[in-house]
Amino acid sequence: MPLVCLTDFQASAQERLSKSSWDFIEGGAGDGTTKDNNVAAFKKIHLRPRYLKDVSEVDTKTMIQGAEVSAPICIAPTGFHCLAWPDGELSTARAAQAANICYITSTYSTCSLEDIVTAAPKGLRWFQLYMQTNRQLNQLLVQRVEALGFQALVITVDVPMLGNRRHDLRNQLDLKSNLLLKDLRSHKGINPMPVLQMSPIDSSFSWSDLSWVQSITQLPIILKGILTKEDAELAVKHNVQGIIVSNHGGRQLDEVLPSIDALTEVVAAVKGKIEVYVDGGIRTGNDVLKALALGAKCVFLGRPILWGLACKGEHGVEEVLNIIKNEFRTSMALTGCRSVTEISQDLIQFSRL
Numbered sequence: 001m002p003l004v005c006l007t008d009f010q011a012s013a014q015e016r017l018s019k020s021s022w023d024f025i026e027g028g029a030g031d032g033t034t035k036d037n038n039v040a041a042f043k044k045i046h047l048r049p050r051y052l053k054d055v056s057e058v059d060t061k062t063m064i065q066g067a068e069v070s071a072p073i074c075i076a077p078t079g080f081h082c083l084a085w086p087d088g089e090l091s092t093a094r095a096a097q098a099a100n101i102c103y104i105t106s107t108y109s110t111c112s113l114e115d116i117v118t119a120a121p122k123g124l125r126w127f128q129l130y131m132q133t134n135r136q137l138n139q140l141l142v143q144r145v146e147a148l149g150f151q152a153l154v155i156t157v158d159v160p161m162l163g164n165r166r167h168d169l170r171n172q173l174d175l176k177s178n179l180l181l182k183d184l185r186s187h188k189g190i191n192p193m194p195v196l197q198m199s200p201i202d203s204s205f206s207w208s209d210l211s212w213v214q215s216i217t218q219l220p221i222i223l224k225g226i227l228t229k230e231d232a233e234l235a236v237k238h239n240v241q242g243i244i245v246s247n248h249g250g251r252q253l254d255e256v257l258p259s260i261d262a263l264t265e266v267v268a269a270v271k272g273k274i275e276v277y278v279d280g281g282i283r284t285g286n287d288v289l290k291a292l293a294l295g296a297k298c299v300f301l302g303r304p305i306l307w308g309l310a311c312k313g314e315h316g317v318e319e320v321l322n323i324i325k326n327e328f329r330t331s332m333a334l335t336g337c338r339s340v341t342e343i344s345q346d347l348i349q350f351s352r353l
């Protein structure tokens with residue numbers, strides 16, 4: 001049977017992956033409440049279509065941080081792509097380049113940054129940084145990323161320490177012994193640091209340290225994991241260029257707001273001064289439309305990309321991206337939008353149920 005929607009890929013990926021890999025990809029923190037609510041929250045938003053508009057041509061293109069993407073649907077950073085497909089991030093990068101969208105490469109990539117760039121030299125790429133305790137290593141990584149043509153630095157703020165992931169504890173998952181995190185290992189001639197541990201995240205990193213990152217890079221800085229208006233205001237005050245409203249796919253602090261519900265207060269707080277994006281639970285073209293109606297400039301997909309990768313490698317990721325892009329085009333036409341700039345809050349209504 002053909003795979004025609006993202007959840008078809010989910011079911012097929014589960015059949016192909018080992019239990020521990022599947023649990024690692026799919027699992028949420030704690031009871032999995034936020035993970036499930038991320039998806040469910042979209043279904044509580046209804047659409048208000050407008051008809052008798054000429055939608056014979058629908059344009060899904062948009063701009064993020066000054067670069068054009070074919071649709072406001074890009075790839076969130078996820079680690080360990082080699083768990084899903086042998087050449088891991090290389091396939092993801094090629095599919096992103098073919099789709100003309102942005103791929104945020106994770107600090108925990110299983111292929112080296114150099115190999116990823118070689119695989120897809122023309123792709124729009126941002127780099128996701130987990131701040132390491134060693135400042136010099138962060139600096140070397142940022143400089144390397146900048147030299148390799150990554151166009152933004154995405155600092156993940158919701159992992160001062162790892163969330164409580166019960167599946168991985170039960171499965172005694174040990175990624176470190178199975179996969180090489182090439183970018184965190186010593187890199188001859190470039191990175192004189194010794195091999196790092198698996199979780200060297202700097203849990204002391206705070207707002208006042210952002211200026212240090214700004215002093216070592218020209219790249220725009222985007223904070224990923226903001227969920228409140230208070231932190232959104234601080235982000236603007238600290239002169240970052242963007243926010244990804246995210247709860248890490250429900251993998252960090254369980255029982256926080258679904259990302260789509262947190263989006264509204266963040267958008268209101270930044271008052272249009274910086275771009276706001278969202279990830280978490282986006283599975284259909286309608287979900288994308290709802291996120292844009294609530295003020296997101298673009299959405300990012302996490303697990304669905306790994307499902308595509310697990311099913312068919314590069315072609316699976318391409319199919320996932322094409323399916324949701326086509327669904328989004330249909331959602332736009334059926335609500336009367338010819339371009340993404342016509343997507344407004346009037347198109348949605350929160351359920352009273």
Ligand SMILES: Cc1cc2nc3c(=O)[nH]c(=O)nc-3n(C[C@H](O)[C@H](O)[C@H](O)COP(=O)(O)O)c2cc1C
Pocket residue numbers: 024025026038076077078079106107108128156224246247248249250251279280281282300301302303304306
């Ligand atoms: C298997 C997996 C690995 C992830 N690895 C990272 C990571 O390395 N860095 C990061 O900032 N977020 C990471 N995330 C979170 C994603 O960037 C994103 O916030 C989340 O997956 C979005 O939700 P969705 O999976 O429902 O689309 C990971 C998520 C998953 C599922």
